[in-house]
Amino acid sequence: MTVTIPSQVKDPELLRTRRAQIVQAAVPLFSEKGFHKTTTRELARASGMSIGALYEYVQTKEDVLFLVCQHIHQEVESQLRVSLSEHTSVVVRLRLAIEAFLRVMDRMQADVLLIYQESKSLPEPYLKEVLAHETRITQVFEQLLREGVQDGSFRLRPGEEILLAHTIVVAGQMWAFRRWALKAVAFEDFAAAQVDMLMNAALPVAERDAP
Amino acid sequence: MTVTIPSQVKDPELLRTRRAQIVQAAVPLFSEKGFHKTTTRELARASGMSIGALYEYVQTKEDVLFLVCQHIHQEVESQLRVSLSEHTSVVVRLRLAIEAFLRVMDRMQADVLLIYQESKSLPEPYLKEVLAHETRITQVFEQLLREGVQDGSFRLRPGEEILLAHTIVVAGQMWAFRRWALKAVAFEDFAAAQVDMLMNAALPVAERDAP
């Protein structure tokens, strides 16, 4: 929100496209080799520019990591928001949101993993911003839960909306960072089980579904 | 299966104590600065030995990381196993196991986080071993679920035991890696909510509890 990476380059259009190039090139590199083992030279080469050019659009290697995290979060958030339905029932809306989120996690496995494993290399202000974005995504669910509690659709202990919202997000991300253990599980089965569990955690006993 | 780190040193007792020293010193360093930003010199100094000595007990810096992960996992596993009850009801035994595991996660927050953030720096064979250990821990829950399904205490879709076991573990670890977001939540509230949600995911409808 507040953090902006300075650049020598004046043309904002060019700045946007070049940084997009850099992010495009950096994601697979960071994903495969990790942030520390990726060199700026590799970054430059993969971005199709010279090191000098790279450093016109970015001030440090950490800036690239930040751009990458920001980009991934924006993608996740926008894909999640686009799928938010207009259905009148919060219950339905939450279920659809969770399902949509799980599908986003499925599609963006590698990227989610990247954020989990590399964000600790971010300088403080960047990290703060990245966590703020993560919070923003969580708040989508928190908001739905809060609505449902207010109209009586959901029954939660006071203040539990935040905790459950985070549980939802983590339950989705788990598909990415437990990939090695869940290779035998079909996404549809994973999704069905998580949706059930999470919805039941919000619904009053009477409304719960069983498999 | 079990990877063993070679050493120049013959005396196995000495080997054990010195490596314990190294692990002891490495955990806080890796936790605070991360694996890559910790130097071998810092490692040696914090271990109370010279670099030369350090390299008598270890062959690479990655070895230290592996020792650390191994140590943490052993600690988690032993603490978890020690708390497994002899109660006749699987339902009770699972609930107690989950509660015990959550408490371990609470106690070992920093260490859990360390494994999450640094294990990708492990060389392939080490990583495999670490994941195997993680699996072993998960299997504690998988086993309980399987028992419960067999005696009719739990009702799960076929093959869902693995998935739910991982969900339990992740739900616990989340207390460590979502610390930044859950600072306002009391551990007891967190534990109560997770236990309810996870038990309800295993129990047949009739047996479920509501808050």
Add this chain to the structure above:
Amino acid sequence: MTVTIPSQVKDPELLRTRRAQIVQAAVPLFSEKGFHKTTTRELARASGMSIGALYEYVQTKEDVLFLVCQHIHQEVESQLRVSLSEHTSVVVRLRLAIEAFLRVMDRMQADVLLIYQESKSLPEPYLKEVLAHETRITQVFEQLLREGVQDGSFRLRPGEEILLAHTIVVAGQMWAFRRWALKAVAFEDFAAAQVDMLMNAALPVAERDAP
């Protein structure tokens, strides 16, 4: 003898004013940060032109340093020459010249220091020219001494005119490069002492003044 810096630009008037801009901007930068730590980008920005434009009026960064040295020397020389009196007595004329020179040194402290500290970064031909200019300034005093020796006003060992002329110049410059040590000394006291010492070095014993 006179080194000329080539330029792409045809209009000599424009060339002059733009180079003046550059010198104007460069003096404080070189003074504060030194030649090596001043970047061409800073030079361009401070000159109010683009790097591209800068390089139309100059061929290398060293060119700028040369222009700066040249400008400072011209300033020193012209201020010195302007103050040369028409008095009939060489003794009076030398004393006035020394006093004038010391005042110039006082006014141009920072610039004198700049030449002392940075001129060794000049490429050979430029350095030669700068030293030639320094010589030209020294010759003002050498000439006066020679006149005085010829008409018997001064008494010097054969060939000592050059040495004493340099001593005069250095005694003045010292006000600039010993600034850090002479902060407590008032300029008037400094000037009085130096003039006395230097004049007495030229005058025959009988004519000497004591404080």
Add this chain to the structure above:
Amino acid sequence: MTVTIPSQVKDPELLRTRRAQIVQAAVPLFSEKGFHKTTTRELARASGMSIGALYEYVQTKEDVLFLVCQHIHQEVESQLRVSLSEHTSVVVRLRLAIEAFLRVMDRMQADVLLIYQESKSLPEPYLKEVLAHETRITQVFEQLLREGVQDGSFRLRPGEEILLAHTIVVAGQMWAFRRWALKAVAFEDFAAAQVDMLMNAALPVAERDAP
């Protein structure tokens, strides 16, 4: 006095000899190419060690410059002090001190020049220390002047001791940094002229000597 450069190396004897090696190698390099144009790799090679080794004895390139300046000043100071006579007359002692100092300046021309041209590249605390050392050298003359004033051998305006001491030092250093202009002058002539001028600046009229 206060500034000490840290080192990884523990053996103080080794530290001393290796740093001496570095200084030995650095002086001609800095003298010829200047501080900025000398690379750490050149420094290492000329010192007969690897870059890694160099950086065990020094923390930055600036440290080397500081060591060099320190070494030169120590040399100047010790050579000056060693030549201070025990003669009963301050007048004689000052004259001998000036002569000795001029001879030191003659022997150490290149080194004196080095300090003049490169010390501005020193980080603040180092620069301060170097100037303090320069002051210490100046105080040798200041002290003699003060003694002479007290016993009536010298006659100076109040407070002029400091100024004249600096003038003496600069008059000597000038032999180094005006080398290019004084090539035709014999050292003995230079020395004779400066000693006369400087002594006469301190002596009361009656005692003055004429060439």
Add this chain to the structure above:
DNA sequence: AATGAATGAGCATTCATTCAT
């Protein structure tokens, strides 16, 4: 076994200069 000095490949970053527009 222990020490710690030595090695040097490797890295992030800078900056004078060029050149297409």
Add this chain to the structure above:
DNA sequence: CATGAATGAATGCTCATTCAT
């Protein structure tokens, strides 16, 4: 003439690992 994006060689410095003692 002016602009400013692009280039890439060069630089200071780090750090895992080795090895003579």
